[in-house]
Amino acid sequence: MSGGADVTLETQSQATTRERTFATLLGVFVICLMCWPLAQGLLVQKYGLNPWKGFAIAMYCTRHAVTVEVLAATPKGLIAVPSEDLKTREIFGLYQKYNEQRQTLGLLAGPPPAELATAIMKRYPGLKDVLFRIRNYRLDPASGRMAIDMKCVYHFRMSGGQAVLFDQDERAELLGNNSD
């Protein structure tokens, strides 16, 4: 017995139901797998997922960056919280974890956790509002520059000793619009 055709013939004549089912399931798996990058591409566009992640084989296809800024609302206006202040033991773990989730999952990571906003507000007594400004950047082929693809602002307000999400603004699919 030699040749691929022989293998196929044997499959027809001797294979058990279990083996035929296995082959069928693997065939279904192959079809699903081959379609997955298309689905992931749509998720990248709509929700800002990291294209390099999730086994859609889009590594080295584009560049992706996310910035998470923390802004304190003061009588003088919005002031960026210095990154050193975010490196306290209480805040840093929460900030880092959310940052990583956001880098990978984009909008699917949801708003920052209320505990993070609460910890930041407790760090600055008297602060009533804190905002998280998140920007997703992607390599824009039209301009050859890293351009904003998505931007979101989450506004937390102190209420009864606990920060609650007061307002949010999420704008996606901005690549090529020069929008900031």
Add this chain to the structure above:
Amino acid sequence: MNVFQAILQRTALATDEAELGPPLLRVLWRVLLSTNLILLTESLLDVRLANPTVPIDAFASEFFRIGLFAAILAGSFWSRGLPVFAGAACLLSLSELCRLVPSGPNHGYLGYLSTCISSLGILLSRNRPLNKEDSTTGSGDACWSAIYAVRWLVVYVMLWSGLNKLLYATYFQGEFFASMVHKDPRFAKFFTWIVPAAELQQIVDAENGPHRFRSLLPILGANVVYLSEIVAGLLLLFRRTALAGVLLTFAILVGIEVAAVELVFGGLMVNLLLIYFPRWYVHRGYWLSVAINGLLLGYLQGRLFDLLPDLGIH
């Protein structure tokens, strides 16, 4: 044969002799089990490098998982225990796959998925002796199905690597490579071979872009990258052209290693490509996989215990 089985068998070759299925799958399975040791060591090393102050004994669960895969690899040489070890390998690989979601590296998914599929192939072929002498050999059917599926993973990687570059449209004027030249000195060093010095310096210095080449050679090179990946993926799907597809894929992997030094990915892909030569791989070729995985595992373990210097391998 239904349509799904026909699609699965798209990756069958003229050289796929039925009796080679079980030994080929067992060799591949053992190679993949050793690849899992590499993947786990690599992820442990990444965590360790990110947290250099944490003592190594804090990573007990990671070492335990490495130990489990090592035990399965050792047990895979005991014929009677094959179903048990195949089942355990399948479950463990599935759990590692779940751990990778959502931010794990793509070669991790490739390695654990391949292990899952080959473990299932071993498990399902256990009661189908090919001859009376060896009751553990199994029939070729489930084994070949698993091997075809693993070959599909190679097609998937090559085809979608190219198609994604086309869809993201960042290779037509070398935008992606130019931006990487600006960001990563490894790429800048690689492109000194094909980009004029003045143009390269301009790209490195341009903080806000535009990131794109002007010279013909790097633009041509960038376009050849995705075209060759798509062509390699398509060639692998036809019996008459599969060998050319394998050779082209090898060439592309060499290019990836020179530019990006992704050795764990490269080693895994080479191991998966070698199953396109079933007779040679079963008899002698597997030693190449043993050498590749041995070197990679040795290096990563050496790095983990601070015995070897950083060679910039990913």
